[in-house]
Amino acid sequence: MSEEVLEETDHRETSNKYQDFNKVKKVASKNIVSMLKDLHDFEAAIETENIPEIYRIYKGKLHKELKETSNQNHEIDELLSTKLHDKFVERFPFMKYVEKISPTIYYYKIGMYYRERATIGFDASIPEIFVLPKIDDEWQHYRPDNRELLEVIEQQIDNLDAKIIAAEEEIKNLEKEAQDLSAKKEELSHSKSFFNRAKTEEEVEELNKQIAEINKKKTEWLPFIQNKNKSNQQKEQLMRTYEETRLKRAVVTKEYRFINQYFGSMKEMNEQIQQFLADYLSPKKGELDK
Numbered sequence: 001m002s003e004e005v006l007e008e009t010d011h012r013e014t015s016n017k018y019q020d021f022n023k024v025k026k027v028a029s030k031n032i033v034s035m036l037k038d039l040h041d042f043e044a045a046i047e048t049e050n051i052p053e054i055y056r057i058y059k060g061k062l063h064k065e066l067k068e069t070s071n072q073n074h075e076i077d078e079l080l081s082t083k084l085h086d087k088f089v090e091r092f093p094f095m096k097y098v099e100k101i102s103p104t105i106y107y108y109k110i111g112m113y114y115r116e117r118a119t120i121g122f123d124a125s126i127p128e129i130f131v132l133p134k135i136d137d138e139w140q141h142y143r144p145d146n147r148e149l150l151e152v153i154e155q156q157i158d159n160l161d162a163k164i165i166a167a168e169e170e171i172k173n174l175e176k177e178a179q180d181l182s183a184k185k186e187e188l189s190h191s192k193s194f195f196n197r198a199k200t201e202e203e204v205e206e207l208n209k210q211i212a213e214i215n216k217k218k219t220e221w222l223p224f225i226q227n228k229n230k231s232n233q234q235k236e237q238l239m240r241t242y243e244e245t246r247l248k249r250a251v252v253t254k255e256y257r258f259i260n261q262y263f264g265s266m267k268e269m270n271e272q273i274q275q276f277l278a279d280y281l282s283p284k285k286g287e288l289d290k
Contacts, residue, residue, distance in 0.1 A: 051083050052281050055127070077103035081124040084280070088122065091276050094262050095120065107132070111258040119255060129273050142252040150249070153242045160235050167224035178214045181207050
């Protein structure tokens with residue numbers, strides 16, 4: 001290969017490398033400019049407390065390292081949580097703050113009532129507002145219009161009592177019947193003579209069969225009496241379960257009353273909370289419509 005060809009080849013490779021380097025520089029410069037713009041916009045959003053813009057940049061465009069740096073000590077988390085808390089209790093003043101679970105998660109209760117507890121929470125990092133999972137399960141399980149849970153326990157207690165009472169009464173009747181048959185057998189044995197011996201023995205044998213059948217029935221009922229302590233323990237456990245169920249149902253009923261009082265219904269509560277979030281994150285103004 002001639003020197004001219006080699007020089008031309010080297011020149012072409014150098015030119016291509018220079019063009020590639022320029023492309024890299026342009027892309028790098030563009031990325032840096034974009035990052036700087038995002039950072040500037042983010043700073044401006046924080047300065048003006050433009051919550052929708054903070055979420056838009058922080059959750060979407062802001063570089064990972066910038067996110068970690070700006071939120072190193074949960075500064076952004078605390079800002080978002082504080083702003084969401086302020087707007088939340090402003091829109092729903094009957095929501096009472098209960099507990100801060102983490103920099104972004106707060107718990108609230110609905111109104112003031114006996115055995116009050118946290119029922120609603122928010123996570124400002126998303127953001128979302130939610131019914132606590134355990135509470136949601138209880139709201140479904142112990143609905144005020146569902147008395148079936150108590151009725152089932154009442155029926156179990158009644159059945160247990162009925163078995164004990166029936167067993168006591170049945171054994172009493174069987175023992176009386178057995179006594180009558182034994183007395184009749186005794187009477188026959190005294191009236192037995194040479195002439196009616198065979199007939200008397202047949203009657204006695206028949207009475208013995210009846211007494212044996214009575215004793216067999218008696219053994220079937222005896223466990224309900226003999227295990228009365230066990231039955232009483234079962235009844236006590238059922239009574240405790242009944243009382244726990246009644247109390248839980250009473251709390252849920254009270255919470256339903258507050259929901260109906262403040263929102264109108266469970267469905268309207270969910271709709272109003274979702275509308276609150278939509279208004280809160282509105283890109284136009286980021287404020288609640290009142």
